[in-house]
Amino acid sequence: MNTDGKFYLGRIVDPQTQKATDQPLLYKSEDLTTHAFVVGMTGSGKTGLCICLLEEAALQGIPALILDPKGDMTNLLLHFPNLEPQDFEPWVNADLARREGKTIQQAAQEAATLWKQGLADWGITPQRVQQLAQAAQFTVYTPGSDSGIPVNILTSFEAPDLAWDENREALREKIASTVTALLGLVGLSDVDPLRSREHILLSNLLEHAWIAGRDLSLGELILQTQSPPFTKLGVFDVDTFFPQKDRFALAMLLNNILAAPSFQTWIEGEPLEIQKLLYGEDGRPRHSVFYLAHLSESERMFFVTLLYTAVESWMRAQPGSGSLRAIVYFDEVFGYLPPVSNPPSKTVILRMLKQARAFGVAQMLVTQNPVDIDYKALANAGTWCIGKLQTDQDKQRLLDGLESAVPGGMNRSEYDKLISGLGKRVFLMHNVHAKGPLLFQTRWAMNYLAGPLTRAQIPALNRLARAEEVSAPKASARERATAQAVSTPPTTTPKALRTEAYSATKPPAPAGVAEIFLPVKESLSKALQRAGLSPSASQRATLIYRPALLAQVNIRYVNRKYGLDSESTTTIRVPNPDRRGFIRWEEHFVQPIDLREAHKAPPSEARFASLEVPLSDAKLMAAMQKDFLDWAFRNAVLSIEVNDALQIACVPPMTEGEFRARCAEIARQKRDEEVKKAAQTFDKKIEALRLKLVREEQELEADKEKLNLRRMEEMGTHAENILGLFGGRRSSRRISSSLTKRRLTSQAKAEVEESEKTIALLKEQIAEIEKAKEAALEEIHQRWAEIAAQVREESIQPLKKDLFLEFFGIVWQPYYLVQEGEKSIELAAYASQA
Numbered sequence: 001m002n003t004d005g006k007f008y009l010g011r012i013v014d015p016q017t018q019k020a021t022d023q024p025l026l027y028k029s030e031d032l033t034t035h036a037f038v039v040g041m042t043g044s045g046k047t048g049l050c051i052c053l054l055e056e057a058a059l060q061g062i063p064a065l066i067l068d069p070k071g072d073m074t075n076l077l078l079h080f081p082n083l084e085p086q087d088f089e090p091w092v093n094a095d096l097a098r099r100e101g102k103t104i105q106q107a108a109q110e111a112a113t114l115w116k117q118g119l120a121d122w123g124i125t126p127q128r129v130q131q132l133a134q135a136a137q138f139t140v141y142t143p144g145s146d147s148g149i150p151v152n153i154l155t156s157f158e159a160p161d162l163a164w165d166e167n168r169e170a171l172r173e174k175i176a177s178t179v180t181a182l183l184g185l186v187g188l189s190d191v192d193p194l195r196s197r198e199h200i201l202l203s204n205l206l207e208h209a210w211i212a213g214r215d216l217s218l219g220e221l222i223l224q225t226q227s228p229p230f231t232k233l234g235v236f237d238v239d240t241f242f243p244q245k246d247r248f249a250l251a252m253l254l255n256n257i258l259a260a261p262s263f264q265t266w267i268e269g270e271p272l273e274i275q276k277l278l279y280g281e282d283g284r285p286r287h288s289v290f291y292l293a294h295l296s297e298s299e300r301m302f303f304v305t306l307l308y309t310a311v312e313s314w315m316r317a318q319p320g321s322g323s324l325r326a327i328v329y330f331d332e333v334f335g336y337l338p339p340v341s342n343p344p345s346k347t348v349i350l351r352m353l354k355q356a357r358a359f360g361v362a363q364m365l366v367t368q369n370p371v372d373i374d375y376k377a378l379a380n381a382g383t384w385c386i387g388k389l390q391t392d393q394d395k396q397r398l399l400d401g402l403e404s405a406v407p408g409g410m411n412r413s414e415y416d417k418l419i420s421g422l423g424k425r426v427f428l429m430h431n432v433h434a435k436g437p438l439l440f441q442t443r444w445a446m447n448y449l450a451g452p453l454t455r456a457q458i459p460a461l462n463r464l465a466r467a468e469e470v471s472a473p474k475a476s477a478r479e480r481a482t483a484q485a486v487s488t489p490p491t492t493t494p495k496a497l498r499t500e501a502y503s504a505t506k507p508p509a510p511a512g513v514a515e516i517f518l519p520v521k522e523s524l525s526k527a528l529q530r531a532g533l534s535p536s537a538s539q540r541a542t543l544i545y546r547p548a549l550l551a552q553v554n555i556r557y558v559n560r561k562y563g564l565d566s567e568s569t570t571t572i573r574v575p576n577p578d579r580r581g582f583i584r585w586e587e588h589f590v591q592p593i594d595l596r597e598a599h600k601a602p603p604s605e606a607r608f609a610s611l612e613v614p615l616s617d618a619k620l621m622a623a624m625q626k627d628f629l630d631w632a633f634r635n636a637v638l639s640i641e642v643n644d645a646l647q648i649a650c651v652p653p654m655t656e657g658e659f660r661a662r663c664a665e666i667a668r669q670k671r672d673e674e675v676k677k678a679a680q681t682f683d684k685k686i687e688a689l690r691l692k693l694v695r696e697e698q699e700l701e702a703d704k705e706k707l708n709l710r711r712m713e714e715m716g717t718h719a720e721n722i723l724g725l726f727g728g729r730r731s732s733r734r735i736s737s738s739l740t741k742r743r744l745t746s747q748a749k750a751e752v753e754e755s756e757k758t759i760a761l762l763k764e765q766i767a768e769i770e771k772a773k774e775a776a777l778e779e780i781h782q783r784w785a786e787i788a789a790q791v792r793e794e795s796i797q798p799l800k801k802d803l804f805l806e807f808f809g810i811v812w813q814p815y816y817l818v819q820e821g822e823k824s825i826e827l828a829a830y831a832s833q834a
Helices: 029-034 046-059 072-077 085-091 094-099 104-121 126-135 153-157 168-185 197-211 218-226 244-259 261-267 274-278 297-316 344-359 392-405 412-420 455-464 467-471 477-487 524-531 535-540 618-634 656-726 732-789
Strands: 007-014 019-027 036-039 064-068 137-141 286-291 326-330 361-367 383-386 426-431 438-442 514-517 542-559 564-574 638-643 792-796 803-820 823-828
Touching: 007 046, 019 029, 019 438, 029 361, 029 383, 036 046, 046 064, 046 072, 046 126, 046 286, 046 326, 046 361, 046 438, 064 072, 064 274, 064 297, 072 137, 072 286, 072 455, 085 104, 094 104, 137 455, 137 467, 168 197, 168 297, 168 344, 197 218, 197 244, 218 244, 244 261, 274 286, 274 297, 274 656, 297 326, 297 344, 326 344, 344 361, 383 392, 392 412, 412 426, 455 467, 524 803, 524 823, 542 618, 564 638, 618 803, 638 656, 656 732
Parallel strands: 036 361, 036 383, 064 286, 064 326, 137 286, 326 361, 514 803
Antiparallel strands: 007 019, 007 438, 383 426, 426 438, 542 564, 542 803, 638 792, 803 823
16 A cells, blocks of 8 residues: 555544545654644553554654553564464463463464454555564563663763753753652652752752763762762752761662662663664664563653653754654553652653654653543643543543643534544544544554563563664674773783882883873772782782883864764774784774873882883884874775765764664655655646536536437427327428427537546546656655665775874883782783772
């Protein structure tokens, strides 16, 4: 079926007969930017409707974040293009099959047959199901559990990529929501951000860090709760406002979360980075389902609030858009948007309802409980889908809310009558972008609706969708080499001391060779603990320095054509360079070093290893420096992806996934503009022909009346002649009159036949133009899809002047030399503290 870029949700129902017509309901994706509210009792078919809508979104390349408190939305991963019974077998309800006296194989066979027939009845081919399977990456996340893909919530405390001064109000709202959720998790619910000391302190700690652009981990937040990095809150000292004893009690509450073994899964897995949750590395959209059925109420509230605040921060960093960019779907909003109380989730959901449409981020809120909902907030929802309700109280409460949301009011009795007559899978749609309400029956879902799945089924579900492969991309060779070099210092593990002597005097560096000293970052007790050595070894410890070769170059990439102006730093550290000065630079990548932290002189009590060739040879050092710069220049090629047709390039810090997504978005916008223009052109032609058709049909009616009149006149004349003949009154005048009437009748008949031919020709022309319109729109869609995928690689080579050598020389690395029995051991003292 050609949906013309719209969502195929079902078929329109005739309100008089309550039967589905052949007219499909095609919902415009851009209408969803004004948000949607779906309500219906259990069994009304609302889950099927929402899954159908999300299927259409996936087919249109629109990503979605899906909050699933009950487990129903995990069915989004159950698409089986082959419709084979063995595909359904692992997911059929074994208990239900047993109660019905069937084997699992029989139940699977029936499910496959039912789905095959259902899809066929609704004009959905297996090819479309296959397109759905390939259109997006589907993943089930399980916050607080490793049954699915776990989620690391610590990114919620990291400083957002937004300038504080320009986004102060929005960032403070994010802080307030995050802190409220965190306090709710430790049992401090219903806190007032303006009255609660706990809320004020934690909010100020986050604000203090974010203003400085520093991330704040949960552990650091706990420590700073005891020792804040500021002395006053308002006009009072911190200790006066919030005494140290009370702050310690709060820190203990927060620490209980971090110390609990069950909380470890909250800080493992994928970070809560919205861009990566919406788009894969290959640029394909993602439908990320967050399974929350296993969480307690406070944990659900905590995660829902964190997710919404993360979405809000990501959204504010995006350019405005009138097209649908992403969907945030909440399967059961009951308890998170109440009319009276103010849980942490409500504030951020309200902000999203008011502001997200400007960024093309749709909110879909779903519930089976229409009573305890804040309908003032839902006044921002442009689409309401109402299914069968359980009680008249539910209906009246919903009508009250809908009445307040409809500008200019509504015909309450009409809506009441329509809602009262709703059956299963039949919904009333109120769309502010449409002329009035309509009834429709939902189509057959392409995904198998197995019902709520349990946590035990999630691993198999993710394996079915290959979600674990998508969520664990492989690192590049350079990334692995760098990570290994950084995470595993050469002598972090204990080793026997070499035989060379250590001098209290530092060996002099060759003339013209720079040298720096890495700071001591690992305490002796920590180094001993890491090595598994006895604390008594610290009594015979000495701080020593070993030399290594350090090279660090800053490379600037500039290309005005692609708007590229980016910098990168390449750092090489070689602990034991070859005496000949021959070095394979690519084998010694490390993370860049902040040279401002390096010391110009060592501690007075330190001892030093000897300086060997080539580090002690100025000529070799100069030759190695030249070789390093030549190597850096040869290997400084930056490969970027370019789409010439869209005039966009993937320049840092844009990722490949973001670039592909941007290409798709621009192509979609240009496609929509061209589709609109082409459709208007064809519609004008069709409208002109339809006007001609109306005029011709009117003329045909007139000709038919004229023909009937002529026939009556002709018959009257014939009758008069016949009577005159029998009466003996023959007249040549009567015969002439009869012939004249006959000629006029023939002329009228010819005019009718001519009008009928013209009408047939006009209808044929209209059909041809409509067919040409459909073909033209299909060609536009196909062409822009191809344009979005037309990506090539462009290599950017910097000029030699764009390579700035930050450092080339000797770096002195600190170690602790300890004695363990008869053995001397070196422990790295420059590794970052864990």
